[in-house]
Amino acid sequence: xxxxxxxxxxxxxxxxxxxxxxxxxxxxxxxxxxxxxxxxxxxxxxxxxxxxxxxxxxxxxxxxxxxxxxxxxxxxxxxxxxxxxxxxxxxxxxxxxxxxxxxxxxxxxxxxxxxxxxxxxxxxxxxxxxxxxxxxxxxxxxxxxxxxxxxxxxxxxxxxxxxxxxxxxxxxxxxxxxxxxxxxxxxxxxxxxxxxxxxxxxxxxxxxxxxxxxxxxxxxxxxxxxxxxxxxxxxxxxxxxxxxxxxxxxxxxxxxxxxxxxxxxxxxxxxxxxxxxx
Amino acid sequence: xxxxxxxxxxxxxxxxxxxxxxxxxxxxxxxxxxxxxxxxxxxxxxxxxxxxxxxxxxxxxxxxxxxxxxxxxxxxxxxxxxxxxxxxxxxxxxxxxxxxxxxxxxxxxxxxxxxxxxxxxxxxxxxxxxxxxxxxxxxxxxxxxxxxxxxxxxxxxxxxxxxxxxxxxxxxxxxxxxxxxxxxxxxxxxxxxxxxxxxxxxxxxxxxxxxxxxxxxxxxxxxxxxxxxxxxxxxxxxxxxxxxxxxxxxxxxxxxxxxxxxxxxxxxxxxxxxxxxxxxx
Numbered sequence: 001x002x003x004x005x006x007x008x009x010x011x012x013x014x015x016x017x018x019x020x021x022x023x024x025x026x027x028x029x030x031x032x033x034x035x036x037x038x039x040x041x042x043x044x045x046x047x048x049x050x051x052x053x054x055x056x057x058x059x060x061x062x063x064x065x066x067x068x069x070x071x072x073x074x075x076x077x078x079x080x081x082x083x084x085x086x087x088x089x090x091x092x093x094x095x096x097x098x099x100x101x102x103x104x105x106x107x108x109x110x111x112x113x114x115x116x117x118x119x120x121x122x123x124x125x126x127x128x129x130x131x132x133x134x135x136x137x138x139x140x141x142x143x144x145x146x147x148x149x150x151x152x153x154x155x156x157x158x159x160x161x162x163x164x165x166x167x168x169x170x171x172x173x174x175x176x177x178x179x180x181x182x183x184x185x186x187x188x189x190x191x192x193x194x195x196x197x198x199x200x201x202x203x204x205x206x207x208x209x210x211x212x213x214x215x216x217x218x219x220x221x222x223x224x225x226x227x228x229x230x231x232x233x234x235x236x237x238x239x240x241x242x243x244x245x246x247x248x249x250x251x252x253x254x255x256x257x258x259x260x261x262x263x264x265x266x267x268x269x270x271x272x273x274x275x276x277x278x
Numbered sequence: 279x280x281x282x283x284x285x286x287x288x289x290x291x292x293x294x295x296x297x298x299x300x301x302x303x304x305x306x307x308x309x310x311x312x313x314x315x316x317x318x319x320x321x322x323x324x325x326x327x328x329x330x331x332x333x334x335x336x337x338x339x340x341x342x343x344x345x346x347x348x349x350x351x352x353x354x355x356x357x358x359x360x361x362x363x364x365x366x367x368x369x370x371x372x373x374x375x376x377x378x379x380x381x382x383x384x385x386x387x388x389x390x391x392x393x394x395x396x397x398x399x400x401x402x403x404x405x406x407x408x409x410x411x412x413x414x415x416x417x418x419x420x421x422x423x424x425x426x427x428x429x430x431x432x433x434x435x436x437x438x439x440x441x442x443x444x445x446x447x448x449x450x451x452x453x454x455x456x457x458x459x460x461x462x463x464x465x466x467x468x469x470x471x472x473x474x475x476x477x478x479x480x481x482x483x484x485x486x487x488x489x490x491x492x493x494x495x496x497x498x499x500x501x502x503x504x505x506x507x508x509x510x511x512x513x514x515x516x517x518x519x520x521x522x523x524x525x526x527x528x529x530x531x532x533x534x535x536x537x538x539x540x541x542x543x544x545x546x547x548x549x550x551x552x553x554x555x556x557x558x559x
Contacts, residue, residue, distance in 0.1 A: 079452065081448065081451065081452060084444075084447075084448060084451065086376070086377050086378070107454050107455070107456050108454065109454075110451065110452055110453065110454035111453070111454030112454075114452065114453070114454075115452035117445060117448065117449060117452075119445055121443070121445040121446055121448075121449045123446065123449070123450070123464055123468070124446075124468055125467045125468050125470075134450070134453065134464075135453035135454065135455070138450075138453075138455050138459055138463050138464075139454070139455065184449065187449075187453065188452070188453070191453055191454060
């Protein structure tokens with residue numbers, strides 16, 4: 001309850017441009033993630049130490065911290081993408097609606113926890129339509145009408161439909177940087193994940209493209225739970241409801257975004273936010 | 279005095295001159311060989327060359343039709359044996375074997391086999407195929423070339439697959455696709471043109487190998503039917519004709535060399551054209 005009120009006021013304070021929000025019509029029940037004493041090693045290097053935090057449903061949780069603090073590693077652990085690195089090991093629990101993700105099939109997990117990466121990477125051999133449909137088609141969906149309607153819905157949710165609706169069979173790599181990133185967001189949304197992870201989605205984009213994506217995030221959180229890693233503190237302040245500050249693999253402080261940025265409890269948080277390091 | 283502008287400019291010019299000269303020399307060697315072979319070979323290149331069988335010793339004329347067909351037949355068998363193993367092995371190395379001990383061993387083994395002298399490959403195929411069969415055959419020749427093709431195909435496939443950025447694999451995995459699907463439906467299509475180019479170049483390399491064929495396919499002055507008979511091939515014909523005392527045979531050897539060179543050149547140009555249409559990532 002109070003989360004909703006908090007996030008309403010967050011929105012009112014943190015945005016520059018707001019679209020009049022249609023009454024939120026939840027597509028599916030709300031899903032949250034919780035990390036409990038998460039530890040990760042790359043070989044012998046202990047990269048994440050005892051991370052415990054709750055990412056509440058239908059909220060944006062931001063993760064900030066200086067380079068090398070483990071924020072990207074953490075978000076990759078949330079959908080077990082860290083396993084792509086040989087020698088990676090994770091201990092502890094990450095609960096998706098109460099189920100420990102380490103016991104789930106990673107392929108099924110990643111369909112429920114989607115991810116958008118820093119560098120937009122549309123599949124080069126596929127058209128825009130095929131890119132968005134890739135997650136569905138390669139998992140067996142072949143009904144053309146069904147695919148078309150999901151592609152349209154995903155592109156609309158990613159605020160890209162109007163710009164590409166006549167270009168659906170053109171290659172995905174022909175778009176601008178910001179459009180490519182929104183294409184990747186549409187691609188991730190098409191498989192209907194419960195949770196969307198975003199690893200510095202705007203760091204490769206110009207300010208205008210960045211603001212379009214931030215607007216998009218604020219719209220998306222009506223239907224999805226979002227966790228975003230960013231090195232841009234102003235972005236975290238604009239977009240998120242709760243923020244976690246990471247330093248050297250540890251979660252230093254976690255709480256309401258407004259509180260973190262105006263009245264941090266830990267001195268290290270304060271030093272980072274005021275720019276004394278990082 | 280070192281450090282002055284004049285000195286730096288002098289060193290710059292000298293380095294440019296030396297490296298430029300060496301580049302020119304390399305190009306020059308290529309053109310010299312092409313030119314020399316063309317000048318000597320073009321005379322004997324005629325319709326007969328491509329359509330007729332070799333004439334008996336002493337008679338002039340005749341051609342190398344059986345050798346040309348034989349070369350293609352041997353490449354076809356070598357591809358059948360070497361490409362599936364080589365390409366799939368390359369896929370393993372690039373997708374599953376990065377940084378692993380098994381990957382290291384496979385890569386090392388491939389490089390060692392690559393370095394084995396081709397005549398040793400021929401002896402191997404001789405011992406394993408020709409001796410039990412008690413006669414030379416196209417099969418033995420194809421096997422020898424096929425084994426030579428495997429490590430070459432493994433390395434070229436691996437290199438082209440490594441050009442596909444990890445970001446593409448990660449993006450596909452993050453959509454909830456199993457790993458084999460990511461490799462088959464996303465990575466390989468992305469690298470496809472490069473893989474085909476690699477295969478073309480590998481085949482053209484193997485097509486000119488002579489030593490492994492000397493005592494496996496052996497040679498044939500007539501048409502060879504099936505796979506169990508000795509078969510003629512361009513490289514071996516060139517060898518046979520070049521060391522013979524007949525002037526007519528020498529001219530035909532030059533013509534064969536020219537044909538072989540043209541096949542290799544056409545393959546390389548074809549590969550370049552194919553690569554130009556490769557997706558830019």
